[in-house]
Structures are given as C-alpha cells and as structure tokens.
Amino acid sequence: EAGVVQSPRYKIIEKKQPVAFWCNPISGHNTLYWYRQNLGQGPELLIRYENEEAVDDSQLPKDRFSAERLKGVDSTLKIQPAELGDSAVYLCASSSLAGGNNEQFFGPGTRLTVL
Amino acid sequence: EDKVVQSPLSLVVHEGDTVTLNCSYEVTNFRSLLWYKQEKKAPTFLFMLTSSGIEKKSGRLSSILDKKELSSILNITATQTGDSAIYLCAVRYSGGGADGLTFGKGTHLIIQP
Numbered sequence: 622e623a624g625v626v627q628s629p630r631y632k633i634i635e636k637k638q639p640v641a642f643w644c645n646p647i648s649g650h651n652t653l654y655w656y657r658q659n660l661g662q663g664p665e666l667l668i669r670y671e672n673e674e675a676v677d678d679s680q681l682p683k684d685r686f687s688a689e690r691l692k693g694v695d696s697t698l699k700i701q702p703a704e705l706g707d708s709a710v711y712l713c714a715s716s717s718l719a720g721g722n723n724e725q726f727f728g729p730g731t732r733l734t735v736l
Numbered sequence: 737e738d739k740v741v742q743s744p745l746s747l748v749v750h751e752g753d754t755v756t757l758n759c760s761y762e763v764t765n766f767r768s769l770l771w772y773k774q775e776k777k778a779p780t781f782l783f784m785l786t787s788s789g790i791e792k793k794s795g796r797l798s799s800i801l802d803k804k805e806l807s808s809i810l811n812i813t814a815t816q817t818g819d820s821a822i823y824l825c826a827v828r829y830s831g832g833g834a835d836g837l838t839f840g841k842g843t844h845l846i847i848q849p
Contacts, residue, residue: 625778654836663740663824663839664779677836712778724770725837727778 625728626674627713633734639701646694646715653690654725655698656712664712670696684704700733708735739763742825742840749815750848757810757843759825769801769808770837772824779824782810812845822845 626645634640646653651672656664667686669677672693681688685704690696700707710732714725743758761769772779773781775795783792785801791801796815801808812819821842826837 661841663826663841664837666836669836708821714778724781724784726781729777 625713625715625726627711627728627731629731630729631732631734633736634703635736636705637702639699640733641697641699642711642733644696644698644713644728646696646713647666647717647726650717650726651693652716653696654716655688655696656714658710658712658730660709664735667698670715684700691730703733703735705735708733739753740825740827740838741816742823742842744843745841746844746846748846748848751815751817753815753847754811754813755815755845756826757812757823757845758807759809759840760804760805760807761825761827761838763827763829763838765829766803767828767830770826770828771799771808771810772826774822774824774842775820782823815847817847817849 625647628643632640653670655667657667658664666680668675668681668688670690672689686700688698710730712730713728716725740761747755749755768784770784771782773782783799785792785799788803796813799808799810810823822842824842825840825845828837
C-alpha cells in the first residue's frame with residue numbers, strides 16, 4: 622500500500638516569493654492534516670480537512686498561508702509571500718475515520734528553506 | 737493552552753542500556769496519547785494509549801499511560817544503535833470542532849556503540 626506522498630521533498634526560495642506544497646494521502650483516508658515542524662520542535666498542526674472541508678484551521682496564519690483540498694483527495698498548501706521564519710519541514714498526514722483509529726500516517730515532508 | 741512536555745530533551749546512552757522517556761500533558765478533552773519515532777524522515781507510529789495502567793508492548797519497546805498523573809513513559813530495553821532517533825509524544829484532543837494532535841518537542845535519543 623502506498624503511503625502519504627508529498628512533493629517537492631526540498632524547496633529553496635528567496636523571501637517574498639510564493640511556494641506551494643502538494644500532498645496525496647493514503648487512498649481512502651478521509652482526514653488530511655498539514656503540520657509544520659521547526660528544527661528541534663515537534664510538529665504543529667496548521668490545518669485539518671475532513672474530506673474537502675477544512676474543519677480546523679485555527680493555527681493557520683491566514684494572512685500568508687492558504688490550503689485547499691478540492692475533491693477531498695489531494696491537497697495543496699501555499700505560502701505567499703514566504704518569510705524567513707517559514708523555513709521548516711511541512712508534513713502532511715492522513716488518517717481514516719473508520720473504526721475511530723487515531724493513527725496518523727505521515728508523509729516524508731517538504732523541507733522549505735527561505736533565504 | 738494545551739501543552740505536551742517531554743523529558744529529557746536529549747539523552748545519550750550506550751548500547752544495551754535501558755532508557756525511560758517521559759511525557760506529561762495538559763489538554764482539554766483528552767482522547768489518547770501517541771508515541772512516534774522520528775529518524776530522518778517523517779514520524780512513524782509506535783503506540784496509542786487510551787486507558788491508564790495498560791502496558792502496550794512491541795519488542796523491546798513498551799509504554800504506559802497514567803491519566804491520574806497526566807503522563808506517560810516509553811521504555812526501551814537493551815538499546816541498539818538503530819534506536820537512535822527523536823521520540824515524539826503527542827496527545828489527541830477533540831471538541832469544539834477541533835480534532836488534532838499536540839506534539840511535544842521530542843526526546844533526542846542517541847545510542848552509542
């Protein structure tokens with residue numbers, strides 16, 4: 622079974638540039654999460670989707686961050702414009718609601734460096 | 737504000753030693769506590785704990801939850817160099833439309849040969 626797929630794996634941009642990350646969750650997983658992980662920290666939730674609906678985006682900096690999950694499958698996370706402090710690893714995770722299993726499967730992440 | 741605190745933040749031991757990693761939490765609407773192992777890539781799931789006093793075991797790893805003390809421990813016996821990783825504790829919460837994980841900062845474990 623394929624895991625959570627993310628691309629790109631690495632991205633280096635200059636500040637004020639836009640950037641987008643893509644995530645393809647495990648087939649059949651209704652719930653999709655975007656996390657940001659700074660160096661030496663645990664992942665922090667940015668947004669959670671149930672199918673195509675963003676049900677928890679309270680931690681998403683909405684002035685520059687946006688996300689979408691059209692059709693309730695793939696998702697993109699965008700930053701425009703990027704700032705130096707946005708350098709981090711952006712992790713996508715998915716889980717299935719079936720059986721109330723709380724296990725989240727993580728993708729490999731996108732390491733963003735903003736210069 | 738919900739929070740998850742792990743200790744120690746880093747630990748260096750020799751192969752064969754036994755280690756105990758700690759996690760304490762303060763969250764509203766607690767649902768479960770999860771342990772993850774993170775090497776160079778994304779976190780991989782180890783355990784999910786929902787009930788106090790019931791030990792979960794997988795090989796040399798074991799974990800237990802104490803809901804009265806709002807804490808959990810992760811034990812690794814007979815450590816191997818392959819156990820070197822960051823071990824993340826996360827607490828699942830729900831309510832008010834929110835349903836996610838709050839992670840601790842992790843314990844960076846280094847096993848020396």
